């Protein structure tokens with residue numbers, strides 16, 4: 001088996017020693033290293049906590065043998081152990097410290113490696129079926145280790161301190177809140193993963209202290225490094241949702257609610273070479289320069305998330321082939337109804353039929369996702385999901401055609417340009433930008449998500465944001481689009497609509 005499946009990055013011993021030095025001084029009775037590797041943490045713990053009983057678990061035989069230089073190490077798969085009963089401690093129960101650096105590998109990477117190294121339950125966080133299929137449910141094996149440990153140790157006097165991705169730490173904190181696990185305190189200390197592991201990933205030393213009965217607060221002070229004495233912000237879970245920096249901006253609380261408009265994701269097709277065409281002199285050509293003749297009603301001006309982020313949305317440099325108006329629409333009728341398009345798609349059938357994602361199975365041939373009536377609305381507010389700063393762009397029709405976006409872009413569709421202009425003014429206003437900075441995480445792969453955007457309470461924003469400023473912004477957007485409209489009346493209509501029961 002390739003070592004990759006074990007997410008195998010051994011921790012340098014000096015780092016392990018520095019990590020242990022950040023922990024509160026306590027008389028630990030037991031120290032457990034659940035994924036001991038070659039034993040760096042056990043070696044450091046032997047020095048830092050000479051009176052504690054040390055125990056390791058490691059799945060790879062050779063690593064376990066090497067780690068036994070420092071402490072007894074059980075050769076086992078952690079996920080098959082009942083951690084409350086199966087561990088052969090010699091000392092009586094007492095304050096327990098769990099330390100280590102669990103695997104840095106995701107569930108989907110394991111699938112590629114054809115590995116079974118994962119917890120027995122396939123769906124660790126109990127995600128919804130569709131999330132499991134689309135990858136939203138993809139989880140880190142390190143996260144599964146965290147949940148396995150916390151479930152076993154909840155209710156005991158234990159502290160768990162593990163190196164992990166910062167995103168994993170946030171997920172775990174939210175999980176603890178959802179499942180009411182009794183946490184006394186938690187801290188996140190960022191580490192320089194490039195320096196220590198040569199990995200370009202946001203990683204941290206995450207510490208969670210569990211106790212029997214404490215006032216439960218799902219908060220984690222976030223420190224920039226191992227030495228800092230003052231946290232850069234405090235991460236917390238409120239109503240099951242993560243938020244940071246709330247202490248500095250309590251005024252943002254009333255804006256963190258429910259967006260009255262449904263955010264949509266751009267089109268997903270997993271076949272850029274076929275579905276995305278370059279615009280040359282306003283005509284679609286393939287990436288290799290061949291002119292493409294397709295019925296024009298199936299071609300739409302395309303903006304990618306990077307275009308959106310940089311505001312390059314006045315003219316389109318690309319077009320997208322959009323063969324369906326919704327994902328359930330059959331495509332076979334295109335053979336007669338749009339013969340040029342059908343010929344083009346069948347010419348590229350190998351690429352389209354060969355799309356690996358499960359979502360294309362048992363669907364219309366050449367089908368796409370992220371398409372619906374909203375795709376064909378003339379005005380959209382778009383924002384890139386992949387960039388750290390949310391730059392909202394209001395995009396109107398391009399040469400009379402509604403613009404479409406890639407699946408790394410989120411959008412709100414509008415029929416009425418004045419509505420789009422007013423909502424754009426709200427989204428660009430300082431309080432909403434500050435809210436997004438407080439509820440999104442720049443170190444995530446996708447800092448802006450649909451879930452984050454869906455938290456923007458536009459109705460509260462409309463009540464709060466200076467009306468003069470709002471109307472000036474909306475009027476300027478309408479002028480830019482060359483559209484007529486009355487932002488003042490529109491703002492009043494939206495306020496009334498969003499205040500109505502049902503809120504939309």
Ligand SMILES: C[S@@+](CC[C@H](N)C(=O)[O-])C[C@H]1O[C@@H](n2cnc3c(N)ncnc32)[C@H](O)[C@@H]1O
Nearest residue numbers: 006009010011035036037058059077078101103
């Ligand atoms: C990132 S390495 C870290 C090793 C060690 N904790 C350290 O800090 O040097 C992860 C370790 O977890 C071990 N591992 C992976 N899956 C495991 C499992 N299911 N049970 C126990 N150990 C596992 C790997 O073999 C590897 O040694």
